[in-house]
Amino acid sequence: MDMGTDMSKDGDGDFPLPRGATGFLRLGDAGPLPETDPRTFRTALYTAARLAGGTVGEVEEQACPRTFHLASVLDRSGETVVLCHAHHPWIAFAAERRNWYDEEFLVPPPWAHAFADAGLTVLDRERLTTPLSAVDASSLTRDEWRRVRLYHLTTLGGVLFNAWD
Template sequence: MRPGDGTGLGDEKQPGFTLPRGATGFFSPQDGPLPEMELRTLRTGLYAAARAAGGKVGELEERVYPRTFHTAALVDDTGEHILLCHAHHPYIAFVRERRHWYTEEFLTPPPWARAFEQAGFVVLGREQLGMPLTDVDTSVLSQGEWREIRFYGVTTLGGVLFNAWD
């Protein structure tokens, strides 16, 4: 897939985004558990991306509650690239530094990030992650999730996906 085709790669205007159940990391027990992104799947994507970048896989930090994401690094000849992998859905995002949550600090994915798509991930771009929630289909969100969003002052798609609310 190429920039502008809905993958999030690049910074062209992206189509709207529909949040899936569990995007915030919260769930109702009566709805059953959320899907889990296996670390094995993330490692597969990381090694494919490292080969594409001519680099190597750096530290992989498994998510710890209340974070909704795993954090990993890929090192190439331009330096260290920090990426986030949503714990429940196959979303990848790039950031400058490791933190406990993010709102608008996302980067444009490097060209080699397309390798993650071959492993079944969706690479989200800076513009898409910065999309205001008013442009996102949030119909799946519960009242409790909206309460958290308002409490933490989150206004972007990236802030909803990559958080550490409790």
């Protein structure tokens, strides 16, 4: 199933972290961070719920210090939490609502293609739980690394879907 932009593991395991991945402005940044359009996310969310034969649960737009929008799809199997990165069009899935994640990601459900169809990129559990040592994190600043260590983050998903306070 095509899930949008190819985010599968490369042969060397690199996943370069672009500007805005951590949600922090960097010294010398020109202009604000990029933004994922919340309307695109909401439209895809309602399409996904329809495909799941369910409904949309509570939707929370990103608020500082969280780096992502948070929503859910409720269907016969229960609640699936949907995370949408605020600065890049990345989608992830989890079993429960939290302000931060490290390894608590789910395999994308069958209806995840609704997000890819809307131009968002669905990140699979394998990608999200990739150890930071296998990610190209050379663009992270000293402050970003300090926070990674402070929060004991060990995975790509932990850096992307977090609440830095």
